[in-house]
Amino acid sequence: MAVIESHELVKIYDEEGVPVRAVNGVDVSIKRGEFSAIVGPSGSGKTTLLNIIGGLDEPTSGTVSIEGTDLFALDQNERIDFRLHHIGFVFQAYNLIPVLTAIENVAFILQMQGKPNRECRQRARELLESVGLSDKIDKRPNELSGGQQQRVAVARALASKPDFVLADEPTANLDSTSSANLLDMMAELNRKEEITFIFSTHDQRVIDRARRVMTLEDGKIVSDETREPETA
């Protein structure tokens, strides 16, 4: 069964009076356990599509259904709650909360869900161990390298056991070793725990690892290729 189902998604921006179709009639279906990449040149609509799938931006028309829930039938607060419980986000610039330590950043999502503090910290600790940061749990983001911060971001994205993780250019700010390590870790989580990852990326290393690659041009999916990924 598809985790994400979009139908005839259109997003039109108004740029100084000129309508721009950033997403132009996209139908996409993503199944549980996929490790997919949305690729395309700058301005092709990758981030916009990811934002709409993640419920951060509203489409001009069309629908997005996640596990059977029509995302845009929810009001703003319900959509925030939905994101909190069902969607994990990894951003290009890590975007950890700078005043919280690694473990607090991961536990934050669970605390927002109203889980008891002890349970939050226990789960956060396990997640940080699973991304190889058990010795960094009490470090603040500015005490961590870019790669380490992005691992914390992945752990945070997984904290609520989401239906899928949206990763917008997750390796863009990382050196090649950190990128490779991060991708290894995500691939392993995908393989072992069947976590669904959807990437928006330019990075060939990410594209090489993806089992499905959707190419976006001018807001349309021009190719959708499923294949065996290259091993690291």
Next chain:
Amino acid sequence: MLHLKLAWRNIWRNKRRTLITIFSIFVAVVLSALSNSMQIGSYDQMIENVAGLYLGYAQVHQDGYWDDPQLNNSFGDSDSLQQKIASVDEVTHVVPRIESYALAAGREQSRASLVIGMHPEKEKVLVDPQQKLVKGDYFESPSQRAALVSEGLADYLNLSVGDTLVILGQGFRGMSAADKYPITGILDMGMPQMNKNTVYIPLHTAQELFGAYDRLTAYALMVEDARSVEEVVTTVRSRLSDDYEVMSWQTLMPELVQAIEADWASGMIMLLVLYMVVGFGIFGTILMMVAERQYELGVMMAIGTHKATLQIMMVLELLMISIIGVIGGAIGSLPFIWYFHLNPIRLSGTAAEAVEQFGIEPIVPFSTDPQVLFIQAAIIFGIAVIISLYPVVHIQRLQPVKAMQK
């Protein structure tokens, strides 16, 4: 708890900015508390001088006396009348007086002076001349033939304790009022105007001098709470016949009320300017806090943080900064207020003259009324609370995608 933790850590992300904001609030509270304490203190001093130390907080006269203050408008003193007034709950003391202007003379000089006949015991709660004695002795009875002369007048007339003072004037119903009295004491009235021309003689002696036996020109009333004086006046008035007028110190001294109101208004303008400066300072801080964290707020919303959580967090940050500044300012202003309460600023030049014309000692003691501090702290805190509405509104309008656009 999470909100508090986030807010507390956030305010220390930019230590310098937070400390500058706290310091500006601290200074604002100190300045506004000092300024207000000085104002209230000076008014208390004025009221205390004029009402608490001379006029009384209210007075009862024969109807028409205040407009035409002459002995013909005096009234008959009686125990029943005094008791009727004293039976009003808030009235603590009823002080009888008879007073009139007359010529006070020594061997070579004379001067028009205010001759006040007062009850030696009862007057102790009001003017208390005994405490103002710089030389000599106080009266022993209301019938003693003696006079207490203010220092300035004694100097002018070149008289001292043991000398004879001659009083020459007009008594009740046009009678001649002339007599001589041994000076038993010299008084420092504390107020320059009163120091120049005041003579006290015992009540019955004064009534005899003026030929106004058992008559008074005023009952000066002391009340429990100076702020409730208007209610006291209404109550006393309701218990007396129309033959009497009952006036509060505000009615007796409208010039003083106007002076206080004018000064209060100018003080308020100064304070408003101060509040605006502080308000803009805090607003600048909050603008920067919101602007530089716009992206972060967008991310927090994206990962599932409700707007209300972010709003609470931002408001808490501002409240924490304000509370630290306000409490610090309140504590910081205490030593200054206390110092100037004990060591009042002494006015000089035209400022002193302006005050002295009301018969007020030209000093500015600071008020230690805790309300002054509390109100100023509360106003500055209130300004911060109002300003904290800005991030609330801003976050309410924030969309995660727009917030995350760099």
